[in-house]
Amino acid sequence: MTSKSREDAQHPPSRCPDNSAFKQQKLSAWQPELTPASVLSGFILIGVFCLTMGVCLILSARSVKEVQINYSDKCLNCSKLRENSSNWNTECLCSADFKLEEKIQGDVFMYYSLQNFYQNHRRYVMSRSNAQLLGRNTDIRNSNCAPFSTYRNGTPMAPCGAIANSMFNDTISLFYYTNLSTAIQVPLLKTGNSWWTDKYVKFHNPTSHNLTSAFAGTARPPYWQKPAYLLDEENERNNGYINDDFIIWMRVSAFHTFRNLHRRLSRTEQFADGLPAGNYTFHIFYNFPVSRFKGKKYLILSTVVWCGGSSLFLGIAYTVSGAVVMLAGFIITAIHLKLKKRKTYFQR
């Protein structure tokens, strides 16, 4: 030991750096070089892929059946009525008829669409209390809900915030004319339309022995006609914060024109295959005002395929980009071949 340490003392350790691959920057590396051949074949492959994808998408989208009805135009009188906010208490019923030339097979979804409704306004998006919606007893005065957090007398709103306050509240029912005079109501499902995570994670009612007492001490938002625990009078478990319509509304849209899923066709009796061809009418309790901000309201009945609905955008986009990539590939190949010829000529 001692002799060794003495040796060390005699020869202080060399300050020569390690000769390791990393320190000498000689790590083994793959140095890919872009060669025209590989890139161009890649181009062609991508082009072919995009084209096929585009065609598939277009074909799928074309197979979707969709009916869209602008009922804010059809119910002009109701729209007019709602323009004046003092009439909030007057009911306005309106109906919109339409005719299905051919039947819509499969699962049919009913959407409402709002135009020019700024659900993505920053203050609007912020104006909610996630904690409250989780069923917690939080002090919403300090939350982002303001100015829709409490009334002047201090009663907190439940649910609070601008989003909840402005909830879409038209009541829509669909009737099918089996013959000219008799109409039967098309069975539509109110539940199962929201995301599972929303329904079971994000939203909870306050815990109490019954819903009414859970919301005791709170008041409905100013625009609402009914308190939160009475949103669905038929289904006790679709009430309060976990009401599907409410949940869907609370999932704000990224755009000022958007569609929200509202109902699903319950495939029973004569609607087991979908909606049969014939005359239909929507009975709408028109509550939600849109005409002031030149908004439009639509009702949409549509089937859904794997890639969504009838929108052709993605299919066309794929086709176009596929074509462009192919074209670019061919042009570059041509240039490449030409230059190569010239180069070899010069080199000679």
Added chain:
Amino acid sequence: MADQKVSTSCLNGKKQQSDFTWEVRANDRAYHMQFKKRVSFCLTKRKYADNAIKTGKYNALTFLPLNLYEQFHRMANLYFLFVILLQTFPEISTLPWFTLLLPLGCLLIIRGLRDLIDDIARHKSDWIINCRPCEILSGKSFSWKKWRDICVGDIVCLRKDSFVPADLLLLSSSEPSSLCYVETADIDGETNLKFRQALLVTHEELMSVESMAAFDGKVTCEEPNSRMHSFIGMLEWKGEKYSLDSEKILLRGCRIRNTEICYGLVIYAGFDSKIMRNCGKIRLKKTKLDRMMDKLVILVFLVLMIASFFLAVACGIWAEKFRRDHSYLSTFYAKTSPIKQAFFTFWGFMILLSIIIPMSMYITLEFIYLVNSFFIDWDVEMYYPAKDTPAKARSTSLNDQLGQIEYIFSDKTGTLTQNIMTFKKCCINGIIYGPGTGRKRRLLDESLSWNPYADKNLEFYNPLLLEAVRRDDDPAVREFLRLLAICHTVMVEEKDSQLVYQAASPDEEALVMAARNLGYVFLSRTQDTITISELGVKRTYKVLAMLDFNSVRKRMSILVRDPNGKIRLYTKGADMVILTRLHENGANEKITEKALDSFAEETLRTLCLASKEVNERDYTEWSKKHHKASIMLENRAEELDKVYEEIEKDLKLLGATAIEDKLQDGVPETIQLLKKGNIKVWVLTGDKQETAMNIGFACRLLSDDMLILEEEEISEMLSAYWVSNNNLSSSGEPLCSDSFVQKPLDTFRRGNTALIITGDFLDKILCIGEVVKKKKENFWKRMLCCKAEVQQEQESLLEKAFMNLATSCQAVICCRVTPKQKSLIVQLVKKHKSAITLAIGDGANDVNMIKTADIGVGISGQEGMQAVQCSDYALAQFRFLQRLLLVHGRWSYLRICKFLRYFFYKTFSGLMSQIWFAFYNGFTAQPLYEGWFLALYNVFYTAYPVLSMGLLEQDVSAKKSLQFPELYRMGQRDEFFNYRVFCLTLLHGTATSLGSFYIALWAFEDKVGSKVVGDYESFAVTVATSALLSVIIEIILDIKFWTVLSFLTVAGSLLLFCVFSYLTQNFQAFKEAPSIFRFPDASKNALTDPYVLLIILLCVVANTIPSLTFRLVRVIMGKSTIHQIRMKDMRLERDMVELRAHFQRGSMQRRSSYAFSHKEGYADLITRGASLRGRDSLGLSTTPVPVFRSSSSPRLEAHKTRVEFLA
């Protein structure tokens, strides 16, 4: 220039009084304590600093505030702090608080830690220096203390080989005549000894400790200053006044040599010492890219501000609409006016868009710089085994600049050369003897037997010459070697029964050593004799006169009376000088001239030797004149020169010697390579013009086919420029047109041109056009009439013209320049060419230059560490510069540039979508992305692949980089990152962000589906994912050097995205803090929908294809840089070879390179006899010489009279 000023100010008496305010009283600490100096308005400091130095910036208390203060000096940091403060206002807080705080916190902590580590290192090194031991007189005896305990006025005892701790006045030494030898390697890198001499009075009186303790002299001198070689002061003691000059001062950093013990009085201590004054303040160097980056960040900031402004205006307009029509929103606008709303939204947008300002770029860059510096430290090929010194990157923020160097300023001695002179060749009587080959070893052993004095490590060996010497039949050979042994000013010392020579210049030592090896051994000298051993026979020559060397005479002679009583004159000197003073011009001279030419061709330093016999009558006559001249009080030097001239004529040529100034290894090759890389090498040296030029040739900086411009040509060109310029200005045209410089310069540009100037000439140019003053008198008068402003302008014009000339030359050599001038030259180039400069040197005289240049490189491993201390990079050898620049520099530059380009790209492409989104949400500054995505995007999701690129990217291997130095030009031309590249990057980033945003937008617009129907969360996730993937694909295309790390980082980024998306979006987190984790399960919901996946895929394809096409087109067009340059250079090289073959090698005029260093010899000292001990060290029959013998040393008398005169 500064020296001149001082001398002029000293001439007028009034100023002198005010200048001399530094009073030092020996052994009186209390006296010095009482003086205070005002630092700022209420703080005072002791006037006389103590000897402790402190270079650390912080202490334990000040670290946090000072460091934070420094960090927030960076505009970006300050801005982010500002934004974070803004965020606390709820009205405008558009982003969650953690989005900006997280990256900024990381940045501050990392940088703070780094500063802390650096400062600790500085404190350590200070502590080591301050704790060096030294002996201080305290009370009545010397005691060992530390350097930091030294105060002004103390008396310090220094022993052999110890460092001088402060600027001292030499009081006495153990050597005769109170000489003290010092080595100034630490100060100027020169290893030869210099002597200092104490005042006679202090030397004689202060011989004991008691007398020193009682010493109460008072020194009055200048305030501390940075002029290394000037000192003017006065010692007042016992009522007498003695003048002091720099010859009596020991500077801090010198080393005592050959002197047993010496004593000094501390004049300047610590930061007041000359060397510390010269160090100046540590200036923060910034690289070109760094500066550009700062500008870009400001630019981005301005763009964002403008964007925010317009968006805010739009918001104001929309606010009115929202308030009026949108009943569900109108309450938000109930209490505010649209203008107020717009104002708030402006700040909201500022916060929202501030993430586009690439803040985490600085963190990542710091790290890349650091690791790239480590790569320099780690490089085995820059490790110098002989001195066990690896390269060291002392500054870690300049690496990229190493790839952009255009000018290298190099010191000569110790940097290009080893400062070792070796006797290479000689020509005796027309026969050239070169270094021996082959049988060297065997013969060497043999030779040792006959010559006991032969040096074991001799390099010159020629059997033919040896034979001729030993035959001893050729008088020319005999005289030749005798001359070498006699005619010099070398001093000899015996150490361990070995002769040790001490020479003022290494050249002389080499010559004397060569003679010694050939049997003519210089044994000893006294004041007026020289004893040599000629082939074993001791002969003593009486020295009648020593005609010393100076730069005008370019020769030295010695007049001796040989043992036979004959008087001979031996002369050695520059060939031009000697050849004109020869008696005849015979065949011998012709052959010798040819030999000189061939020596010069090999870049050896040549010297001609000649002798003549002087008859007694001539001598006595001359001797009288000489004596008369040497005691003259005025014009003595000129008079002496005339007298010398009289006797140095009709000489007989003996031959010539050739000495090699040994270059450092690989210098010519390195310079060649650097020149190929379009780097211009300037040599700045304190040496003489001839020597400098010679080295220029030796290291292939100059070549024979070059047109070498010297001062006359330059001044002619410049004055021609002056005249034309003056005409221009009088005719009212703009002054700045430099077409007139351009014209003559263009003619030179085609051919190779070199410039050689001296420091004095430089002064003339830089001082207001004195060149012109000499030549164009009337013009000068006109000039004087002009106003000072015009003069200034003209001055800068001349400067500019000169710089234009100098920079268009292939090589520039500046000789006899002072350290200040060195830095001035660097500054000029920086100013006029705005080029990146690198200065390399080894001594303290290079410190100024090293600090001024953009990059300073110090040669480490030598004894002097001054240069290294102030340098940014420390290399052991000059030749490592090629690897440092061409490999590390280029790579670093490439890496930083690619990093910057990509970083800006990823920031823009990822985060610009926020702006587009504003158009769809009523300009309300709603963030598009989730807060966590924004917080983590730059730090975790995209940082690592680009980091690995910044660390390891290589476009060509190290070998190829050195093989094709032309590749270096890309860095000089800023090709990889400039404003154009930035704009393209901005466009590319914008395009990508537009692509990701609009494809997703349009795809979602009309969407129906069972799950994702264009809700905000899904849209955010979709755009974020497609932007992130596009950005990652881009770096996959960008990386050209795929190591394991690159794969890992790319995979890691994706993994981190998944992991963090999961962590920030899981239920548990949401339940814990619903307001912080706002997107529960959004990614999972969105990314399981095939439609969303298709959107993302389309985005990635649409964003990647253009970039891929662009790259492919570059490849096809042959514009891929590496490929292109490689092809071009191959072609170029072929052409060059052909051209060169036709080129005729011109005959040249460059032989005369007198082989003496610029210092005068010790002749004065020797003839005074001051340095010689009166002892018979070698047992030779020399008579002990009394120290002062007035009869035979008229010079000493003269010296004495001078002393009295001054006193």
